[in-house]
Amino acid sequence: MNLLLVGDANSIFFVEYVKALKKIMNIKVFVYSPEPDKKLYSEYPYDEVYFDGFSQNKLTKIKFLGAILGPFLLYRNFRKFIRKTNNKFDIIHVHWLRAAWVIEPVLFKRFSNKFFVTFWGGELEKMELLHSHDFYLKRLGKILKCADYCVGSPAFFNGRLLKLYPSIKDKCCYGYYGSSIIELLSNKETTRKEAKMLLNIPPSKVTVLLGYSGKKIHRHLDLLNYISANESFNKYKDTIHFVLPMTRGASDSYIEEIESKLKEIGCTFTMIKNTYQTDDDVATLRIATDIAFQVTEFDGLSNSIKEILCAGTILISGDWYPTYSTLKEDGFHYLEVNSVHEAVEIFYNVLPDFDSYKISFEANKNVAKTKYSWSECIKPWAALYNKCNK
Known part of the structure; x- marks a missing residue:
């Protein structure tokens, strides 16, 4: 054929x-x-x-x-x-x-x-x-x-x-x-602490993923502006470590704009750019991520989101994706919001009770492992x- x-x-x-x-x-x-x-x-x-x-x-x-x-x-x-x-x-x-x-x-x-x-x-x-x-x-x-x-x-x-x-x-x-990444996650014994250390992230920090690529549809700047403008920001500023994978879809000028904003607000951050990530690299990144924002303008149920959930990451996601009903049918749990602004409000609700949220999201690790291979x-x-x- x-x-x-x-x-x-x-x-x-x-x-x-x-x-x-x-x-x-x-x-x-x-x-x-x-x-x-x-x-x-x-x-x-x-x-x-x-x-x-x-x-x-x-x-x-x-x-x-x-x-x-x-x-x-x-x-x-x-x-x-x-x-x-x-x-x-x-x-x-x-x-x-x-x-x-x-x-x-x-x-x-x-x-x-x-x-x-x-x-x-x-x-x-x-x-x-x-x-x-x-x-x-x-x-x-x-x-x-x-x-x-x-x-x-x-x-x-x-x-x-x-x-x-x-x-x-x-x-x-x-x-x-x-997803070959989900297959890797199913067998990988790396802990979240170890994964953070592999990425040179302080293990005590709460890693916050802003989107899964460098495309503007992930609204990186909107998220950074809302997070830094919130009245609770100064309380958690030294706790937050932003992670931004900018390996796909980002222009040099956009990357510079995001970097400038990150330096301005003063949180530590890891930006992944100008490099090719292997499956193992991506799996390590998924494990190292504590909280992830998914507030793109649109999404067709990206594998990246499935990987994030299978890694036990706390996902804050927009409620405007029609295909995400599949995730619920499969048994995944995540936090739904109706705007970028509400996503940031929920984020600041999660931080004071971070350990409890971590435990509840661990259950996602066991959902549909074989189904997504x-x-x-x-x-x-x-x-x-x-x-x-x-």
């Missing part, structure tokens, strides 16, 4: 997804990546991979105009690529529905026997085409009509997606991404691929 995946080939999810798939299927995997090669791996598990350089085009750098032209430049590049392959794939599977992919949906059908799509979160909230979210949603309906299957989280389908596009109900198939999560994806190949 020949499978073409369309998505970020640098993504750890893509890498682990293909590794797991190849363990149980006889499959040849091609990848078209809109992102350039970030040299994160010495080798990739793909049979062939094409890294697009559209984001390096000077036209994409032009303010306002670049946002309009970008999707069309990417679409043009993909169209050239797919025509050059001179190959009709058994399956084309698009992960994350960028604006470029809704421009000419029939293109995917023309070069595949079966066409799949998977949502990663944010498409229904933020994606735009020609600076219009409504126009993107209209075109999204076209690509969903072309798709043979929509694969992803049950909570996502049962939320806004099916309300907007009820006709796709019979196309929805449920699949989850696994790649060996389990890959099964429904592989079954669907095999079904389409008969």
Whole structure:
């Protein structure tokens, strides 16, 4: 079977997804990546991979105009690529529905026997085409009509997606991404104190994670402003140690802005930047984290959140994520808030009773360990691929 995946080939999810798939299927995997090669791996598990350089085009750098032209430049590049392959794939599977992919949906059908799509979160909230979210949603309906299957989280389908596009109900198939980090956490004997010491964090400090990447959607500055402006800040200033993983999605200027703010408010901090983190590095970070904020504008149930919960971290999360109902169904416990401001208020409620909260969140360590392993999560994806190949 020949499978073409369309998505970020640098993504750890893509890498682990293909590794797991190849363990149980006889499959040849091609990848078209809109992102350039970030040299994160010495080798990739793909049979062939094409890294697009559209984001390096000077036209994409032009303010306002670049946002309009970008999707069309990417679409043009993909169209050239797919025509050059001179190959009709058994399956084309698009992960994350960028604006470029809704421009000419029939293109995917023309070069595949079966066409799949998977949502990663944010498409229904933020994606735009020609600076219009409504126009993107209209075109999204076209690509969903072309798709043979929509694969992803049950909570996502049962939320806004099916309300907007009820006709796709019979196309929805449920699949989850696994996590090699959770598998590591299940077997790792490192204590929280030891993990902090490995990261040069004083063990007596309360480590506070501000988001799981360097993307602005994590609202790092808002969190820092609210935390430092709270009347309880001076009482806990010497207790707090901020942790910010800025290895993905952060520009140099944004990192400098965050660093400047951290130095201004005076708490100790660890910022992870300009480095590649192994699975073991990430697992150590998860164990070392006492409290985590998840107040992104949107999220498609990131594996990072599952990892944070499986590490026994106290999670303060927004209540505006439709896919997070899956976490509750699996038995995870976390603190829900309706705004960034309320998240900080809850944070200052947790600190005086920190030890009690720690004990209650330890129970999350035993929830769904095997369910989130790649060996389990890959099964429904592989079954669907095999079904389409008969």
